[in-house]
Amino acid sequence: MALYLGLISGTSMDAIDAALVDFEVVPPAVLAVSATEMDPALKRRIVALVDHPDRVALDEIGQLDVEVGRAFAHAALDLLRDAGIDPARVAAIGSHGQTLRHRTDVGTPFTWQIGDPNTLAELTGLTVIGDFRRRDVAAGGQGAPLLPVFHDQAFRSDAETRVILNVGGIANITVLRRGEAVIGFDTGPGNRLMDAWISRHRQVGFDRDGAWGVGGRCSVPLLEHLLDEPYLRLPPPKSTGRELFNMPWLDAKLRSVGAPAPSPEDVQATLLEYTAATIAAAVRQCAPDAAVYVCGGGAHNAGLLAALARRLAQHRVTTTAALGLDPDYVEAIAFAWFARRTLSGMTSSVASVTGAAGARILGGIYH
Numbered sequence: 001m002a003l004y005l006g007l008i009s010g011t012s013m014d015a016i017d018a019a020l021v022d023f024e025v026v027p028p029a030v031l032a033v034s035a036t037e038m039d040p041a042l043k044r045r046i047v048a049l050v051d052h053p054d055r056v057a058l059d060e061i062g063q064l065d066v067e068v069g070r071a072f073a074h075a076a077l078d079l080l081r082d083a084g085i086d087p088a089r090v091a092a093i094g095s096h097g098q099t100l101r102h103r104t105d106v107g108t109p110f111t112w113q114i115g116d117p118n119t120l121a122e123l124t125g126l127t128v129i130g131d132f133r134r135r136d137v138a139a140g141g142q143g144a145p146l147l148p149v150f151h152d153q154a155f156r157s158d159a160e161t162r163v164i165l166n167v168g169g170i171a172n173i174t175v176l177r178r179g180e181a182v183i184g185f186d187t188g189p190g191n192r193l194m195d196a197w198i199s200r201h202r203q204v205g206f207d208r209d210g211a212w213g214v215g216g217r218c219s220v221p222l223l224e225h226l227l228d229e230p231y232l233r234l235p236p237p238k239s240t241g242r243e244l245f246n247m248p249w250l251d252a253k254l255r256s257v258g259a260p261a262p263s264p265e266d267v268q269a270t271l272l273e274y275t276a277a278t279i280a281a282a283v284r285q286c287a288p289d290a291a292v293y294v295c296g297g298g299a300h301n302a303g304l305l306a307a308l309a310r311r312l313a314q315h316r317v318t319t320t321a322a323l324g325l326d327p328d329y330v331e332a333i334a335f336a337w338f339a340r341r342t343l344s345g346m347t348s349s350v351a352s353v354t355g356a357a358g359a360r361i362l363g364g365i366y367h
Contacts (some may be wrong), residue, residue, distance in 0.1 A: 001032065002024065002089070002090075002091035002170045002194070003020055003021065003022055003085070003089050003091065003161050004013075004018070004020075004021050004023060004090065004091055004092055004093075004094060004336035004337070004339050004340050005018060005020050005021075005076055005079070005080075005090055005092075005093045005094070005126075005336055005339075006018065006019045006021065006093075006094045006095075006096075006331075006332040006333055006334065006335035006336030006337070006338075007062055007072050007075060007076060007094070007095045007096065007335060008089060008095075008096035008097075008296075008331045008332050008337065009035070009038065009068075009072075009096070009097070009243060009331060009334055010094030010168040010169055010296075010331065011168050011170050011190075011192055011242055012168060012191055012192065012206075012297060013043050013047065013098065013274070014037070014038060014205060014206070014297070015035040015036055015037050016035070016036045016038060016039055016071060016072055016075040017033070017034075017035050017146065017328070017329055017331060017332040018032075018033065018036070018061075018075050018076060018079045018332055019033045019329045019332035020032040020035045020080070020083060020085065020090075020256055020336070021030070021078060021333055021336040021337070022326055023337065023340055024317050027324065028333075028337075030329070030333060030363065031045075031083060031085070031323075031325065032077065032079055032080075032082070032083035033079075033328070033329045033332065034075065034079045034082070034222050035328065036071075036074070036078065036157075037069065038071070038073040040251065042064075042067060042071060044239075045060065045064060046064060046068070046098060046100070048101060048191070049061065049100060050101070050242060051242075051246065053101070053246070055100045057100070058189045060183050061100070061114070061180070064114055064309060065114040065115065065116045066116050066119050066163040066347060067116050067357065068074070068098050068115040068116070069115045069116035069117065069118070069119030069120045069123075069257075069289060070123065070144060071115075071121055072095055072097070072115050072120050073119065073120045073124050074123075074125035075308075076093055076120070076124055076126075076167060076328070077123070077124060077361065081345075085124060086123065087126060089125065089308060090126050091339075091340070091343065092127040092128065092129055092131065092286050092337045092339040092340070093120065093121075093124065093126050093127070093128045093339060094119055094129045094130075094132075094336050094337070094342075094344075094363070095115060095128055095129070095130045095335065095337035096113065096115075096129075096130075096132060096331075096335050097113035097115050097117075097130060098113060098114050098115050098225065099112070099131070099241065100112045100113065100114050102133075102144065102239065102240075102241040102243060103141070103243060104137060104143060104144075104227075105144050106240060109137055109143075110134075111134055111137050111143040112237075113130075113131065113132075113133065114160045115130070115347065117130030117131065117363075117364065117366045118142070118366055118367075119127075121366040121367065122209065122281065124339060127343070127365065127366065127367050128363055128365075128366040128367065129338065129339040129342045129343065129363040129364070129366075130363060131360045131364045132146060132335070132338060132348070132363045133146065133361055133362070135349075135360050135361070135362050135363070136349045136354050136356050136360055136362060137356075138362050139355025139356040139358065140163060140355065140356050140357050140366050141237070141349065141351070141354030141355050141356045141360075142185075142237050142239040142354045142356075143239065143354065144172075144186065144239035144241075144349070144354070145166070145174075145184050145185065145186060145239065145353070146175065146334070146349065146354075146362070147164075147166055147172070147173040147184070147330070147331060147334050148172075148174035148183070148184030148336070148350075149163075149182065149350055149353065150330075150334035150337050150338070151164040151174040151176065151182070151184070151334075151341075151350055152176060152182040152334075153172070153230050153294065153337070154325065154330075155176060155320070155323055156176045156182075157176070157178075158178055159288070160291050160357065161174055161175070161176065161177045161287055161290040161291070162175075162176045162177065162290055162291055162292075162293060163176070163283050163286075163288055163290040163292045163293070163315075164176070164266025164295065164297045164320065164346065165279060165283070165292055165293065165295070165296075165298075166190075166192065166295050166300075166331070167190040167279075167293045167294060167295075167296040167297065167298025167299065167304070168191065168243075168296045168297055168298070168331070169189075169190055169191055169192040169241075169242060169296070170186050170187065170188070170190050170192060170240060170241055170245070171187045171188060171189065171190035171275065171278070171279050171296075172184060172185060172186045173187055173279070173282055173283060173286070173287075174353075175286050175287045177287065177290075177291065180255055181350070181352040182350060182352060182353060182366045183236065183286065183352050183353060184236075184353045184355070185189050185237055185238050185282075186237035186238060186239045186241075186242065187230065187240065187278050187281075187282040188229070188245065188274075188275070188278035188279075188319060189245040189274070189275055189278070189295075190273075190275060190296065190298050191206065191210055191297055191298055191301070192245050192246075193209055193245055193250055194206070194210075194268060194271045194272060194276070194301075195207070195212065195248070195272045195320025196246070196247050196250075197247075197264070197267060197268055197271055198212055200269060201248070201264040201268075206297075207268060207272075207301070208261075208275075208302075209301065209302045209303065210272055210301040210302055210304050210306075211302075211303070212265060212268050212301020212304075213265075213268040213269045214269070214272070214302075214303040215265055215269070216263065216265035216266040216267070216268050216269030216270075216289075217266050217269055218261040218266070218269045218270045218272075218273045218295070219266050219269075219270045220265070221257050222253065222254065222257050222262055222267065222270045223270050223274055223277070224274055225253045225257055226253055226270070226271075226274045227257050227274070227277065227320075231244060233272050234337065236355075237334075237353060237354050237355035239354075240248070246305070249252050250304075251270075252310075254267070255331060258295045258352055262271070266333075272301075272303055272304055273307060274306060275298075275304060275307075275341035276304060276307035276308050277311065279308060279310060280311035283312060284312070284317065285352040290315060291315060291317075292308070292312060292315050292316065292317045292318075293316075293318060293319060293320045293323055294308075294318070294319045294320065294327060295319065295320040295325070295327035295328075295330040295331075296327065296328075296330070296331070297328070299327035299328070304327070305317065338363065339363070340360060341361075341362075342361060342363045343365070345361060346361065347359035347360055347361050347362075348362045348363075349362055
């Protein structure tokens with residue numbers, strides 16, 4: 001029995017998610033999952049690079065590439081040890097790595113993930129598939145989101161049109177309509193701005209259950225300024241990241257509102273509504289008749305789910321747990337699936353999602 005192990009650390013950098021999957025059975029069996037908290041010091045160093053690209057030190061990038069690879073290796077080995085699985089049973093690890101920069105909006109588009117797959121292969125003794133996004137960008141695509149191809153495989157239904165909504169640091173949707181090609185794109189911020197704002201004002205990593213945001217009042221003037229963002233008006237295929245939706249961007253929007261400034265709690269409430277509004281607008285435009293299934297960290301934000309249900313009153317809104325997959329580990333499971341596809345010489349991207357010249361086999365193989 002050949003097993004595959006998927007690893008990913010998302011935009012929020014809160015944990016390294018891992019999933020061990022057996023694809024030889026139908027439906028595939030998820031044998032073990034884990035979320036290994038990112039070392040706080042390592043996270044601070046990555047954030048410093050991501051949020052201050054004008055202060056980049058080449059030595060720091062090189063060292064972080066290896067250190068993130070080591071962290072991913074430890075997460076993989078710990079999962080196998082705790083599950084009592086012999087590593088020899090694992091055909092390959094699919095490692096997304098940690099995105100350092102994603103710029104498909106510049107003259108020479110690029111995407112950059114760190115977490116050296118050579119280090120990961122050396123420390124685990126396993127075959128590693130890594131660097132999944134750059135081939136799609138080389139083919140003229142966005143390189144993101146990649147998950148819609150997996151969503152198409154795992155969640156398509158002949159009985160209903162489905163939207164799979166992944167809410168990580170950035171939010172993206174996958175539209176699965178019977179008889180039509182899959183489409184998907186980044187809708188805008190997911191947890192990213194809410195996490196950054198509460199970190200600044202309350203020194204915590206995230207707004208648990210959306211409680212702080214729910215306690216405030218949405219500032220309509222600020223919400224209107226936030227919605228006046230050119231990215232939101234771009235047609236798909238499109239992708240974005242914390243290169244756009246970051247604290248300097250938010251601070252500029254706050255300055256444009258003028259006095260009196262909303263309270264920090266009201267800003268959080270507004271950011272929650274902004275995330276819900278941008279997601280809901282994309283769903284209504286692309287799939288007005290769809291059922292919506294949420295995965296990612298945002299699936300735990302009760303305030304966000306309530307705001308989505310209110311803005312999508314004509315839609316059923318629930319999580320992918322209703323479809324048999326834990327919303328916390330859909331991404332990690334997907335990268336296990338991508339690894340299997342790559343080893344089999346099968347494509348994992350589609351032009352209808354990323355806009356690439358065609359489907360491509362993604363990732364490099366490191367034995």
